[in-house]
Amino acid sequence: MRILFLGGTGVISSACSKVAVAAGHDVAVLNRGTTHNVPLPDGVEQLRGDVRDADSMRAAVAGRDFDVVVDWLAFVPEHIETSLSVFGGAGQYVFISSASAYEKPPSDWLVHEHTTPMANPFWQYSRDKIACEQLLHSRTDVRWTIIRPSHTYGPSALSVAIGSWTHPYTAIDRMRAGKKIPVIGDGTSLWTLTHNSDFAAGFVPLLGNEAAIGEEFHITSDEALTWNEITRTVGLAAGVEIDIIHIPSDAFIAWNPEMEGQLRGDKSNCAIFDNSKLRGLVPDFEAKVPFAEGVIECIDWYDADASRRTVDTALSAEWDRIVGVYERALAEVAKH
DSSP states (O other): OEEEEESOOSHHHHHHHHHHHHTTOEEEEEEOSOOOSSOOOTTEEEEEOOTTOHHHHHHHTTTOOOSEEEESSOOSHHHHHHHHHHHTTSSEEEEEOOGGGBOSSOSSSSBOTTTSOBOOTTOHHHHHHHHHHHHHHHOTTSOEEEEEEOEEEBTTBOOOSSOOSSOTHHHHHHHHTTOEEEEETTSOSEEEEEEHHHHHHHHGGGTTOGGGTTEEEEEOOSOEEEHHHHHHHHHHHTTSOOEEEEEOHHHHHHHOGGGHHHIIIIITSOOOBOOHHHHHHSTTOOOOOOHHHHHHHHHHHHHTOGGGOOOOHHHHHHHHHHHHHHHHHHHHHHOO
């Protein structure tokens, strides 16, 4: 089967291309070739082009056709329109949406693909993904499949409640320095973390699967952990006992209103998923990497190369300031 990934160098997509090649598929990725943090797996062909430019994509794939096109880089409906103008006639167009698009706050503890509403008033990113899905539903001429990953991690992607997107090692640096580690709320909300290899094991069998056409799926682990457990597990993998301080999401949003999406619109809520729909098509799907094992791989990845251990010192200093403000407030409240 001929598979094209638009993007293909991310934490999730690179794991999926590796599994697809191992399954015997011909895999190519189309991107600008500027991201090298996650190298392409052996056997994956690199095509150079700009996924935001239809003419650039046409030139990159001239003379080729693909059975499956997976769009990892569409975030707004305009991106979908551009991709479909080139690949709308593919045997299967797979849009990577987001589980953050499900109803927030959730009205039910367990998320199902077709019964949980798609509504997130707190995060524009999620609302844009919903709009992309709605566009696909309106296109009866496109053989689409929608995938909604939740919090998926891999060696270079560290999982913490409050962290740095561009310098993930910042959280580990704080842990190893003995600084207080902020955890949102009281740390007891349940969260689902999925290793990228487990996601790939559920994802690749959906490619070229006729029963997946016109359907939506999330692909997650069945392991639910509290943020307290997650954070302490990261600390143990880093070789230290950590000092957690619980701070309300409201405090971080007051400091940076842009955090409302990733907190109220995501991490502040419980996130537990029913994977029975996926197992209906991939009956042997099982998430095999518990977080306690997967996070060790993450720490080892950073420890293997000093150039990866970059720290956002300014952001860490802001966290120290917020911790100090909150500790003083607690001390004031405790006065008699």
